Every structure is written in structure tokens, then in C-alpha cells.
Amino acid sequence: MTEDSAVVEREKAAGAGAKSSETFSKEDYRRAYEDMLLIRRFEEKAGQLYGMGLIGGFCHLYIGQEAVVVGAQMAMQEGDQVITGYRDHGHMLATGMEPKGVMAELTGRSSGYSKGKGGSMHMFSVEKNFFGGHGIVGAQVSLGTGIAFSNRYRENGAVCLTYFGDGAANQGQVYESFNMAKLWSLPVVYMIENNKYGMGTSVARASSNTNLSQRGASFEIPGEQVDGMAVETVRAAVGRALAHARAGKGPYILEMLTYRYRGHSMSDPAKYRTRDEVNEYRQKHDPIDHVREILLSKHKVPEDDIKAIDKRVREEINAAAEFAQSEPEPDPAELWTDVVR
Numbered sequence: 001m002t003e004d005s006a007v008v009e010r011e012k013a014a015g016a017g018a019k020s021s022e023t024f025s026k027e028d029y030r031r032a033y034e035d036m037l038l039i040r041r042f043e044e045k046a047g048q049l050y051g052m053g054l055i056g057g058f059c060h061l062y063i064g065q066e067a068v069v070v071g072a073q074m075a076m077q078e079g080d081q082v083i084t085g086y087r088d089h090g091h092m093l094a095t096g097m098e099p100k101g102v103m104a105e106l107t108g109r110s111s112g113y114s115k116g117k118g119g120s121m122h123m124f125s126v127e128k129n130f131f132g133g134h135g136i137v138g139a140q141v142s143l144g145t146g147i148a149f150s151n152r153y154r155e156n157g158a159v160c161l162t163y164f165g166d167g168a169a170n171q172g173q174v175y176e177s178f179n180m181a182k183l184w185s186l187p188v189v190y191m192i193e194n195n196k197y198g199m200g201t202s203v204a205r206a207s208s209n210t211n212l213s214q215r216g217a218s219f220e221i222p223g224e225q226v227d228g229m230a231v232e233t234v235r236a237a238v239g240r241a242l243a244h245a246r247a248g249k250g251p252y253i254l255e256m257l258t259y260r261y262r263g264h265s266m267s268d269p270a271k272y273r274t275r276d277e278v279n280e281y282r283q284k285h286d287p288i289d290h291v292r293e294i295l296l297s298k299h300k301v302p303e304d305d306i307k308a309i310d311k312r313v314r315e316e317i318n319a320a321a322e323f324a325q326s327e328p329e330p331d332p333a334e335l336w337t338d339v340v341r
Contacts, residue, residue: 024235026295032231033288037288043062043089049324054107055120056119057121061266063262067230067290069094070231083144084163107327117330137168144177149180157246166198169215189242192255197260201272221252
């Protein structure tokens, strides 16, 4: 797919959800701005700590994709669940998990959400209905489908948002899950975060059909492409998909057209794309700048109010980083807890 055709697709997706901004209030924009900024600053700080050697293992940052999880979370109801892959810190924070607990897990401390034993890719929160990041590409799709089966069995009215990327969209277990979800009309929304590159391979090189929203066509699962850089458009699309699944009509696929500014992981220099491409998205499609401009120009929010939000978020993230460095590491005996033998 050429850059021009990608922009056309993005504009079509934006047009499809353009009316959503009419019901997106000033307070909605303010909340979205703060939530997205929290994720952005958290990820920037995590990148710094990784560079200092304070975070071990793998670390996949979510910078640039913040509107997807924030918009989706704004559309969800209490009891709905989230499961995702390894680019997961943003999802955790969007569900309301505390930055201190997430950062402490990244640094391997006992106060982390998995007691310092899971790291970046394996954190969970039963209280927030967050069922983890998962390191095996596409594995969470089958698990999310299983959660949806549990919802149907219990008749609890909940829907599972199951996230995966454009790279995982070519995994076989994804289509087995699609078939089962449609066959049993399971309440699941499959969220494909298409950030244009699966590790270092562009979608055009890896997929014969780059419209990933239609991957469920042979199973008669409806799907649509969404501008994943516009939080109001995301909320509207996810709201429609959740209503579809909650009404007993089965699964729905949303392809979120988004972009990551950093490499695939901290070890990826991202030489497979041009600096101009990255700058294009940063300057013209940044989800946080988009909301900031609306708050300033349309809703006349004073610049000082925006700066106050920025200051508060930075202070919260700095406190989380300090907490994550000062907390104790797990006791060696912790190796044997939570293990089925």
C-alpha cells in the first residue's frame, strides 16, 4: 500500500465516524486528553528507564496509538473485559490500572501487578477486567474468544475486547477463533491495531489483502476500518461494535488505522521506514495534538488549564518512576507462589 492510498483509507474511515464528534463533549475531550497524555508520558519514561538498564527483557512502547485504547475504554460498560498482546502498557493504564503498579512490574519489583515476576508482557488485573498482555503472537485472540464464551455461558451481558496487531492478523489461530465466535454468536469485538508494520515488515509486504477489517468475511463477521488516531471516532465505532455483540449478534471486527512512532521494541532502530513518514504522522495525525487543538480552539479551554494537566501528568509519572526504583525486589521464595505443580 502506498502512502497516498493509506491516507485515503484513513480519510474514509474518519468520514465514516465524523458525526461522533457532535456527541463528544468538552469534558470528554478533557478526559481523553489527560488519559492519552498519561500513556504517552508513561511510555516515554519507560523508554528512559529501559535505556538506563532498569527494565529488563522486552519492552514494546505504545507511543502514537493512544487514541485507540482511550476511545475504546470510553465506550465500554462496567464488566466488559480487555485482553491484548505485548504492546500493552497503554491498555493497562486505560483500564485504570495504577501507573505505580505498572511501572513497578516493569522494573521487577514486588509491588508490581504480577509481583515483579511478569514484566512488560505479563501483567493482569482482575479488578479492572484486564486479562493480560501476552507474548505469543496471536495467542490472546483464542483466549479472548474463550472469555467471550464465558460471558455467553454466564449470561452476564459483558463483551470482551480482544486486541491484536496487523502482524498477528495472519496467524491461523485467529481464524479458528473467528469461526468459533461466529458459530456460537459470542460477545467479542476483535480490535486489530494496524500500525502499518508487523515488527519490521509492512502490511503491504505481509498481507495479500491489506483491508484487515474484512478478514472475517468468510465467517460472515462484519467489520470496518476506523481512524485510530481520532479518539472520538474510535469511541463511536467501538460503541457500535459493543452494541452489536451485546445484542447477541455475535463478533465484530474493528481495524484501527494507527501508527507507532517508535520501533517495534526498544531494540528496533526502525530503519525500514523513512523519517519523513514518521514526521508526517507526528505533525498531521498525532492523537494528542488533535484533542489539544480542539480543546483550545473549539472549547476555548485556557492554555494555562492545558499546562496544568501536563504538569499534573508529569508529576504522576515521575512519582511512579521513583516508586518503581525504590520498592524492594521480590523475595526469592516468590518463585514458588502462583505455580501449579
